[in-house]
Amino acid sequence: MLYYIDISSKWKMIFDFIVILSTLIYCMKIIYQLCFFGFSANYIDDRYDKLLDIIILILNTIYIALNFFHSYLDKETGEIITDTKKIAKHYLKSWFPIDFISSFPFELIWERSHILRLLRIIRINKIFKFISFVERVSLKTRHFIALFRLTFFGVFGTFFFACGWYLNSS
Secondary structure, three states, rough: OOOEEEEHHHHHHHHHHHHHOOOOOOOHHHHHHHHHHHHOOOOOOOOOHHHHHHHHHHHHHHHHHHHHHHHHOOOOOOOOOOHHHHHHHHHHHHHHHHHHHHOOOOOHHOOHHHHHHHOOOOOHHHHHHHHHHHOOOOOOOOHHHHHHHHHHHHHHHEEEEEHHHHHHOO
């Protein structure tokens, strides 16, 4: 039997949280650039922007690779699947296309691909999968999760609304 990552692995949950947090920061950066600079070439990435892009690319690549070995709960039978072939098939059919498209470094292939960069915003929906996973693993964190959801929608909703309002006014 090949190696697999346990469904309740704490280090995988921490790594998922780091990936989601970095993705949210990156999505905020993309929305900010879109609203204040549009699709023009007025915004030039400095070395910190490029470093952030590389770090997020590495994190997402590791995240995708680890998901091919992360066990899951079968919704029909209720059993935990640890067979790596079944895990890989399940991941390829479910989240892999979203993860791949939202993580693919289009800007390295096509310069000035600001529109293709927006595809990374798709990855925000992973936060809901992460929240439901945390709720299943630990009943003690339900109040924390409710507070996190409220904070997420409050902060990021306000940010996206404000950027959209600015874009509309300019």
